[in-house]
Amino acid sequence: MADAGGPKVVGPTSAPDDVLRVEHIAKRFGPVTALKDVNLHLKKGEVLGLLGDNGAGKSTLIKIICGFQRPDAGKMFLQGEPYEPRNVDDARRRGIETVYQDLALIDELSVYHNLFLRKERVHRPVPLLANRQMKREARVALDEIGINIPRIDVAVARLSGGQRQAIAVARSVSSDADILLLDEPLAAMGAKEGAQILDLVARLKDEGRVSIIMILHNYVHVLQACDRVSMIQDGAIALDKPTSETSVEELTDIVVNEYRRAREAAHAEQARQQQQQQPS
């Protein structure tokens, strides 16, 4: 029913220097269709902003790319090779790092243990945790990124929302990933902390080593930080444009139209049901 007069759907797209290509990805959770037919590509060194309404399927798409969930249909290609991650570790080995919306931090563990979770440094030959080395490396990594965490040996439960977010971002950035997936990296952050993260993204972009897909809500941030923007609507990509060719107005219009269309569809559905009920 969403198809009639619905948003246009972007088909498979590609560029010669793609690091990641996603084609016809679909995912259902029981009766709920999260993704219908998603096509996406990411060029080397590019920052792609992913937009979309709540429940449009942004997080699901991120979780499929990072290997946390498997798609029901569709194909993915990493550096031109078929890419079917078996799990998060597998995806990470192939150079994809993720910051989840729920941050995936362990409250009970210290800052540096969180930073090194699943990538722990251990001594040889007895594999005990090399805590001192991890503390040192964590400090260097945080300083390099420009995130100010006063104490790295305290449990992350004691940190503020913004600091927690910063650690989750730092965890993925400090690895040697080719692709970073950031699911709302600015949520729970104050203006100053948010600016730090956007600065960091800008620096990474200048280095040109990593490619980034970033879910954002603030259109100004998108236009400021991203090279290109893709918008998901109803489980498919409805817009795919360089940020230089779009504006806050256009992005807002799309969303407003979507709301209007959804409301009209809901009204039509209501009217149809009422008509059906009347004869009886």
Place this chain on the structure above:
Amino acid sequence: MASATQDPASTSPGGSGGPAQPRRALWRQVGSRIIALREGSIILITIIVAVYFSANTSTFFTGGNFETIMPYFAPLAILAAGEVFVMILGEIDLSIAAMYLFAPIIYYKLNTSLGLPLGLALIGALLLSMVVGAVNGIFVAVIGINSFVATLGTLFTFEGLSLIISKGTPVATPGGQIPVGTFGKVFGAGTYSELIWAIGIVALLQVVLTFTRWGLHTVAVGSNKLGAAEAGVRVNLVVIRNYMLCALTAGLVGVFEAIRSQTVQPNPAGPNEILFLAVAAAVIGGTLLTGGSGTVVGALIGALFLGILKDGLILQGVQANYLLFYTGLAVIIAMAANVYVGRVRRGHTGSG
């Protein structure tokens, strides 16, 4: 006495006492150091109880009495040490009572029916215990059965199987008969055998918990299962291997006790009581039933506390009928103190 996550030495707030009252500041510092330890409250309570019994009975503080307490608390400490790992996951393993019963029967059968040497029979019994532990882990992690229900099922099943295999008849434990050989002395019959095993196992498992990936991932899964999974921790594997560890310690203690008491007793009553005492020891020692944090050393001290309490009450001439009642009260008081001190500690250090 390290605990799973924090660094008590660096979080002591007592150092701000000021130079005006050096002695008081020192005491406060010592006090908050102890409180900053996860095991702090139970250490204090155990010392208080021990001092009380030493003052009120002439026989408590003697070597002979220590040998009386030992066989009670050493097996408990080993059982609790394994249980701590499952409890840190936020789960529980009730089937340790069944492994405690099952392992010595398998050990007996492997030795007498298959003619395996004692060492191989022991290894076989322990491996089988670990298989049952793996089954528990699969029920909980993969199939998603609540751990209380799943391990209650395996508890009944394997206690039942123990009765079926043994036909309900006690038998003489191989290796436990007089004159006891080296094997028997090492695995339970020697005076200090179980104590040495208990201290060794507790030390080893505390190191595993605090200083290895195994421990780190166990805490991670217990604290935030989804987050751990998203970070790439293989949650199912972590759950399964901790259930295997727990079953291993339970099977080991079962064989120790059978060798020490010279008989394999196919009677679930004793093991079921020990199961609850082991969980009590872990909880009293500072391990949360809600998961995410715990301490193996604390479980050892919790077991010591229970041992001292029972022994001290007996020495004081408390009537046998009152024993369980007083034990219950003491457990409640110890737990209340634990929660209170824990709250103070969190107020100080902020880490749970």
